[in-house]
Amino acid sequence: MAHRKVGVGLRGIGHTVINGIWRIGYSSRFFMHILLRSGTSFRRLGLTIREMYFTGVMSLIIILVSGLFVGMVLGMQGFETLQKYGSEEALGVLVALSLVRELGPVVAALLFASRAGSAITAEIGLMKATEQLAAMELMAVDPIARVVAPRFWAGVVSMPLLAAMFSAMGVFGGYIVGVKLIGVDEGAFWSQMQAGVDVWGDVMNGVIKSFVFGIAVTTIALFEGYDAPPTAEGVSGATTRTVVTSSLAVLALDFVLTAFMLRGG
Amino acid sequence: MSSENLVEIRNLTFSYDKRPILKGINMSMPRGKVVAVMGLSGCGKTTTLRLIGGALRPTSGSVKVDGREVAELDQDELYQMRRRMGMLFQFGALFTDLSVFENVAFQMREHTDLPESVIRDLVLMKLHAVGLRGARDLMPSELSGGMARRVALARAIALDPMLIMYDEPFAGLDPISLSVVGNLIRRLNDALGATSIVVTHDIQESLKIVDYVYFMSDGVVIAEGTPDEIRASDLPFVHQFVWGDIDGPVSFHYPAPPYGGDLDLRGNHGA
Numbered sequence: 001m002a003h004r005k006v007g008v009g010l011r012g013i014g015h016t017v018i019n020g021i022w023r024i025g026y027s028s029r030f031f032m033h034i035l036l037r038s039g040t041s042f043r044r045l046g047l048t049i050r051e052m053y054f055t056g057v058m059s060l061i062i063i064l065v066s067g068l069f070v071g072m073v074l075g076m077q078g079f080e081t082l083q084k085y086g087s088e089e090a091l092g093v094l095v096a097l098s099l100v101r102e103l104g105p106v107v108a109a110l111l112f113a114s115r116a117g118s119a120i121t122a123e124i125g126l127m128k129a130t131e132q133l134a135a136m137e138l139m140a141v142d143p144i145a146r147v148v149a150p151r152f153w154a155g156v157v158s159m160p161l162l163a164a165m166f167s168a169m170g171v172f173g174g175y176i177v178g179v180k181l182i183g184v185d186e187g188a189f190w191s192q193m194q195a196g197v198d199v200w201g202d203v204m205n206g207v208i209k210s211f212v213f214g215i216a217v218t219t220i221a222l223f224e225g226y227d228a229p230p231t232a233e234g235v236s237g238a239t240t241r242t243v244v245t246s247s248l249a250v251l252a253l254d255f256v257l258t259a260f261m262l263r264g265g
Numbered sequence: 266m267s268s269e270n271l272v273e274i275r276n277l278t279f280s281y282d283k284r285p286i287l288k289g290i291n292m293s294m295p296r297g298k299v300v301a302v303m304g305l306s307g308c309g310k311t312t313t314l315r316l317i318g319g320a321l322r323p324t325s326g327s328v329k330v331d332g333r334e335v336a337e338l339d340q341d342e343l344y345q346m347r348r349r350m351g352m353l354f355q356f357g358a359l360f361t362d363l364s365v366f367e368n369v370a371f372q373m374r375e376h377t378d379l380p381e382s383v384i385r386d387l388v389l390m391k392l393h394a395v396g397l398r399g400a401r402d403l404m405p406s407e408l409s410g411g412m413a414r415r416v417a418l419a420r421a422i423a424l425d426p427m428l429i430m431y432d433e434p435f436a437g438l439d440p441i442s443l444s445v446v447g448n449l450i451r452r453l454n455d456a457l458g459a460t461s462i463v464v465t466h467d468i469q470e471s472l473k474i475v476d477y478v479y480f481m482s483d484g485v486v487i488a489e490g491t492p493d494e495i496r497a498s499d500l501p502f503v504h505q506f507v508w509g510d511i512d513g514p515v516s517f518h519y520p521a522p523p524y525g526g527d528l529d530l531r532g533n534h535g536a
Contacts, residue, residue, distance in 0.1 A: 127361075135358040138318050140347035141375050 027223045034152050034222070037145040047150040048157075055116040055151070055218075056158030060165065062115050063108055067099075067166035070107060071173025074098055078174070079182055089188035093196030095174030096167075100197060100206045104167035106254050109213035111166075112159060113246040117221035120151055121242040124225025125235035133226075148226065152218050159214025160207050167206070205261045212253055217246040271296045271428055271460040272317055277326035279312055286312050288484040289326065294428075299454050299461040301471045303506070304481035310464040313481075314430050317462070318350060319343045330428065348376055351421030351459075355433040357413040359405040365392070365416050366401040372423045391419040394456075395449060411442025415449065422453055428460050429453070435467040443467070447474050468507055472496065480506070 041048045078094045124147070127133050133143040171193075178184045197203065221242045228238035272294035279287040286309045294300045302310050315321045316328050319335045328335045330346060338346060359368050369388045373379055379387070392398045395415040405413060414434060421429055434446055451474040454461040465471050472478070472492040480488040480495075480503055488495070488503045495503060505513035521527065 130356065130361070131354045131358040132360055134320070135352065135354055136360075138320065138347055138350070138352045139372050139375070140344040141372070142344075146375070 023227075026227070027219070030223050030226065031219050033144050034149050034219070037142060038149045038153065040145040041149045041153045047146070048153050051151045051154035052158055055112075055120065055154050056162060059112055059115045059158070059162060062111055063162045063166050064169050066107065066111055067104075067169030068173040070103055070166075071095060071099065071170030071175075072177045073173075074103075074170065075174035075177030075182070079178055079184065088184050089192055090196075091174065091178045091184050092189035092191075092193035095178070096171055096193045096197050097202060099167040099170040099174075100202050102206075102254075102258075104170065105163045105206050105210035105213060106250060108163040108166040109159065109210060109217055109250045110247055112155075112162060112214075113217045113221070113250065114243050116155065116158075117217050117242050117246050118239045120155070120218070120221040121225040121228070121239045122235060124148070124151075124222060125228035125230075125238050128226065128228060129230035129232075129235060148222050152222060155218030155221070156211065156214045159217070160210040163206065163210035163213075205257075208261075209254065209257050212257060213250050216249045216253060220246040220249060269295055271331055272462070273327075273329045274313070274317075275327045275329075277313075277316065277328060278324045279309075279316060279321065280324050281312075286484055287316075287323075290481070290484070290486050292479055292486065292489075294460055294462055295477075296460050297454075297458060298476040299451060299463060299474060301463045301465060301475040301478045302481060303464075303466060303468060303471070303478060305466065305506075308481045309484045310481055311432055314352075314432055314462065314464055317428075318347065318352060318430065348372075348424060349427045351423070351426035351429040353414070353417050353421045353429070353431045353434055355436055356410075357405075357417035359408075359413055359417055359420070361405050363405075364401070365397065365403050365405070365408070368405070368416060369419045369423055371420065376424065387423070391423055392416075394422075394453065395419045396445075409442075411438050411445065414438065414442070414446055418446070418449055418453070422457060422459075425457055426459055428462070429457075431461065431463045431465070433465055434463060435465055435470050443470055447471070450474055 074095045075091065078091050078098075079088060082088050082090055082094065124133075127147065133147065136143045136146060175189065179186045179189050224238040224242045224245070225235075228234045270293040272292070274290060274292040277287055277290050278285065290309075290313070292300075292302070292313075302313060304310050312321065316323055317330060317335065319338065322336050331349075333342075333346070335343070335346070359365075360371065363371065366388055369391050370384050373384050373387060389398055389401070392401055395418050397412060397415055397419065400408070400412060400416070405416070408416065418434075429450075431450060434450065435443055438446060447470045450461060450463060453459070463471055463475060472495065475492060477491060478489060478495050479486050482502060488498060488500050490498065496507060498504065498507070502514045504510070511517055
């Protein structure tokens with residue numbers, strides 16, 4: 001009896017592992033298909049711009065408000081720590097570096113995954129469940145080229161822009177709290193920031209990160225939608241997996257990219 | 266022979282995950298005719314349509330459309346062939362993010378570079394043919410089931426196809442919409458000079474409009490004939506299907522062990 005239970009358990013593990021590897025392979029193939037069939041997204045730019053509106057512009061509110069609050073909190077916490085060492089003037093550079101190098105790309109990507117990523121998965125999943133993708137295929141229109149690729153490029157372009165907006169709002173939030181409310185010297189706040197933030201070393205690293213996060217989050221969201229079982233339960237499960245998987249992917253990629261960038265820099 | 270028939274299916278078998286769905290079927294769809302493929306849910310009707318459209322590949326046997334073997338076409342050739350096919354899906358499968366007008370215009374925009382004014386005229390003509398010219402600005406979510414089916418029909422005939430395939434066009438429609446859709450299938454087929462394949466289990470409605478019927482059960486064609494021959498058939502399965510008898514060759518009960526044993530009537534509880 002016991003050895004039968006062990007057998008069932010082992011089979012379960014084997015099944016999970018094989019399924020996991022199969023999904024990695026399938027999603028990589030899916031990613032290659034998107035890249036190979038991206039011609040339409042650029043030839044008919046209107047399709048991609050329309051998706052940029054839905055993924056990018058519609059995410060602006062949550063990105064801007066979150067950026068402002070994160071910046072304001074950074075201003076308060078940073079001042080609290082810096083004043084112990086008598087270097088409150090460095091508040092500007094602290095706020096800016098934290099945002100541009102880490103918080104901007106990472107928090108914006110996490111928000112993007114839950115705001116736009118989940119919407120993309122649900123939309124593609126429902127299009128599949130209601131046979132819209134099959135209908136397109138039978139009308140001799142490739143759904144990857146017509147539906148998936150424009151959403152991919154819209155996400156990849158929107159992500160760095162959203163991260164930049166997040167950081168800009170954050171710096172503004174830090175300025176309001178630090179300079180206007182607490183009374184840090186305004187000239188020192190800005191000049192230290194200007195001197196301390198390097199365009200290539202700091203800003204570009206942040207842009208590269210958010211570009212990579214954009215690729216990861218959008219690919220995961222599209223794949224989960226495209227692969228979702230065509231039922232209500234299937235689509236809801238896929239939407240949850242998108243948020244969980246892409247958030248974990250963002251945090252893991254952030255660690256790897258930061259390690260490379262710090263060693264390289 | 267092949268020039269008379271637009272679609273020819275010979276000894277077609279298809280298995281899904283080693284589970285046989287089609288077990289060697291033969292069908293011919295003559296040009297200009299409306300042919301019904303009938304049978305119970307899960308008997309392989311929709312699979313047959315997907316094989317004709319090239320969405321699935323046969324395990325063995327042949328599916329020829331307009332003289333060409335569908336399984337041998339590469340992606341480009343398959344897409345070329347599909348441009349001359351229209352398909353109506355079970356619940357319409359309209360693109361929910363596009364208006365009625367844009368749904369019908371979809372293929373014209375994707376496959377032609379017609380000027381906007383021509384597209385507008387063509388779309389309005391197609392919508393007029395299904396009686397929905399006035400609904401052009403509505404979104405799919407604002408349509409009733411019958412209207413959605415008619416818009417999908419207008420979309421299926423957008424590029425004047427040679428072959429129109431209908432997957433359960435009558436499912437879930439009220440009696441008026443049912444007659445409207447049935448009537449449209451016949452009229453549009455004749456007006457376009459197309460060939461239509463109607464997959465359905467709505468026997469009464471389809472016998473009114475089709476030229477020929479294939480009956481499928483459990484992956485094989487078990488009867489075929491004109492609507493009159495089908496009505497007069499004394500094959501038990503066809504009789505049960507046409508007259509809706511509750512019990513017959515298709516059993517009311519899902520296979521189960523003997524009833525008495527299941528209820529434990531011999532008093533051997535706990536055995």
